[in-house]
Amino acid sequence: MLGEEPVVFEATVPTGTYRRTPDWLHLYRRELPAGSVGEAWDLPTTSPALTLLDCVAVSAGDAADRLVDENLRRRVPPQEVADLCASGKRGTAAMRRQLREAALDFASEPERLFARALARRGVHMFPNESVGPYVCDFVDKASRTIIEIDGREFHSEPGVFRQDRRRQNSLLLDKWLILRYAAADVFGRLDECADEAAAVVLRRRRQLRHRRSR
Template identity: 30%
Template sequence: MDITELTVRRDGVFSAREALECGVSSSTIQRKVAAGEWRAVTRGVYLVTGHARSARAQARIAVLSVHTDAVLGGAAAAWWLGLHDAEPRKHIVFTRTRGAARRSSATALTRYRHLHDADITEYQGLRVTEPALTVLDASLDLGMSIIDSTLLTKRVTVEALDAAHTRYPRRHRATRAASYLRLLGDGARSEAERLTVNLLTTGGVSGWIANMPAFGYIIDFAIPHVKVAVEIDGFAFHRDATAFRRDRLKRNLLVANGWTVLNFTWTDLVERPTEVVEEVKGALHRAAS
């Protein structure tokens, strides 16, 4: 591959090492920079003049600026792999190199992690973490929803997530990731009830009944004197068409009989508990007035 083809494929970004591998000499690099054809965006990393410094270009710059062994991870890797839509605000870059040999960069948040080869892949010419580890790391910034969505689309499996977590038990915020994984197991339903009971109790909400029968269904948390129902949606990857239809019929029947139905997700319970309680209180106030 020559340097022109490389720059076309790599969003206009390349390293000095890559240029040399394409047969470009050090003197030619210096000449093209001096002539304004290439622009040094950080030490040893160049952008073709006139090429947009796009989000994709910025991700490449972040990785190339750190070290030759650098790997894009976290939410930025999730975006690069097409697991998440939002362009990253920061680029977490992993490297096996410690100390002065590891370059600093204004574009990358560098973290030392000795990644296993099984957790590194190259996608569209950029070294990134494999999907399972990517999803685990990204969930710490994006929340549980990315775990659920990628399980639903079968981009990852629970087994792969567990294996990736086990390989790095002491990594940054591993405890939080472990708590997410525990929620995926068979005890998810009971854990949802425990979390909701705790939220309602500490939030000062009274008069509720857990698992109350009504109209041939079971309301997760019912406040019958004001006809408010709190329903906890299960993980999407566990749901099938039958479960979806059953929940929709239950909701429609409750609403037809004068109930206010509030639906919350796992992400709501774990990451937005205050908002959950306030929404329940708001519904109680409106129902009582």
């Protein structure tokens, strides 16, 4: 199961299958290619990749985003989903967008939301990436930009606060730009924060490319 236990059960069945069903069971019919059906608990099941594709096809908004973010790579190989998208099945347009915008390897809900917001603006940054001895929330090496999402309950602890200052000084001296956003602002002012961060990253990418080309 990829998400929370549902009130309504939805199932994928081969085309040509017709059954009267109770109100709590919805059937979706599609061609099932070889290798896309397995077995669990003595029941035939679609592969995780096809299951995710089908779920995205009938979901919308944050429900679909969260389902993809929580399962892609962790439970479902991205390449298998990409291969299904190449087949042009129902739902592949929405799934292609999900593959472009998915927040992979996020460690917190603010990180997940911020990664998606950046991706929608054409900025894909690696989360939880190492820069020297430090692990940073988001890293863009092309622009030498680091983005940190700070939760007050963690970063205000005295020892963590002092370590953050030493860490930030070290990165700044190594010519990294560090943008910091409070988790509360990510929840309350996501678009404003993401607009600012994306603009900075794209501008610094252009500037560094120009310097290297001279």
